[in-house]
Amino acid sequence: MTLESDIEAVREHAPDTQALYREVCGLMFFRYGETPTANRLYQLVRKGSMSAPAKALRDFWVEVRDKTRVDVGRPDLPPEVATAAGELAASLWRLSNDAASAALDVFRQDAQAEIAAAREQTQALESQRNDASLKAEQAAGSVAALGQQISGLEARLVELQTANDMLNGQLAASKEELAASAAALADARRDFAEELARQRRSHDQNELRLAAAEKRALLEIDSERAAASRARKELQAANERFAALEAEHRSERDALRDGLATAKAGLAASTARCAAIDAQLSEKDALLAERLAAADLLRQRLEAMSRRLDTARAEPAPGRPARRSRVKAEAQGRVSVDFSGGPFVRRASVHKR
Incomplete structure (x- = not known):
């Protein structure tokens, strides 16, 4: 698409002259990269008077300035960012001022050229009118044609005068725009100087804070080094204590191991002795059981003999008194032995472990 086709499309939804x-202006500056001028705008749109494009152009630059203003008034921005933002703003103002000056120069040159051409044409027309007047006196037949030509030239002169007035108005508007641009540039420079001073103060404060932080960091590093040295010494002492404890533990372990081997050997010998003693006790128990059985048998025999003796003592045989007396005396003279009430203690086997 071309600029003219875009302008025709804009005409449909922008009936207001200033909005159009x-x-x-926006199409020329942002889409096609051209710097809009009042003369160029009037040539493209051809609507309203010459003051309309001048006013619209002035409003456009004010709007662009407002939208592209960069606010760097923040104390937490780094100095490089603030400097770059200030340089960018200064560059934009410089470029816009240069573009406006160039457009004004072009406009002035075009206006001067058109004024010179109009003057030359006016002089030529005046000379032609004089010649025509002389010729009108000489040639009455060409009065009507010359009158029409003069009317056309006068109309052209009126148009040129109107264009001259419009150009003068554009020139005045351009001067006003230049004055506004200069005032805005002065404001921007003042804002930039104030911001630069703030950034310098912020930079000095940051340097002071950085020096204090560096001093604190050095103190913390020294304290950490001292703590690390103490920890290193404590670790070395702990390692030495651990080595001593480990050596003592090894000696105790070896002694316990030797004692355990000795105890195991003694236990094996004791176990062998206990086995031998158990065998002897088993033999003695068997022998004691045999003797106890013999003692029981002997006790039974003694009891039987005692009963027979008691029976014989209770029933003496007749005709033999002397013998009975003698047996009775012998029985009285003998000590009776009773094994029935005597305790027989069974010997318990003792197992020594």
């Missing part, structure tokens, strides 16, 4: 001129 501002839309065309």
Whole structure:
């Protein structure tokens, strides 16, 4: 698409003259990269008077300035960012001022060229009118044609005068725009100087804080080094204590191991002795059981003999008194032995472990 086709499309939804001129300014500046001028705007749109594009152009630059203003008034920005932002703003103002000056120069040159051409044409027309007047006196037949030509030239002169007035108005508007641009540039420079001073103060404060932080960091590093040295010494002492404890533990372990081997050997010998003693006790128990059985048998025999003796003592045989007396005396003279009430203690086997 071309600029003219875009302008025709804008005409449909921008019936207001000022809005139309501002839309065309935006198209020329942002889409096609051209710097809009009042003369160029009037040539493209051809709507309203010459003051309309001048006013629309002035409003457009004010709007662009407001939208592209960079606010760097923040104390937490780094100095490089603030400096770059200030340089960018200064560059934009410088470029816009240069573009406006160039456009004004072009406009002035075009206006001067058109004024010179109009003057030359006016002089030529005046000479032609004089010649025509002389010729009108000489040639009455060409009065009507010359009158029409003069009317056309006068109309052209009126148009040129109107264009001259419009150019003068554009020139005045351009001067006003230049004055506004200069005032805005002065404001921007003042804002930039204030911001630069703030950034310098912020930079000095940051340097002071950085020096204090560096001093604190050095103190912390020294304290950490001292703590690390103490920890290293404590670790070395702990390692030495651990080595001593380990050596003592090894000696105790070896002694316990030797004692355990000795105890195991003694236990094996004791176990062998206990086995031998158990065998002897088993033999003695068997022998004791045999003797106890013999003692029981002997006790039974003694009891039987005692009963027979008691029976015989209770029933003496007749005709033999002397013998009975003698047996009775012998029985009285003998000590009776009773094994029935005597305790027989069974010997318990003792197992020594």
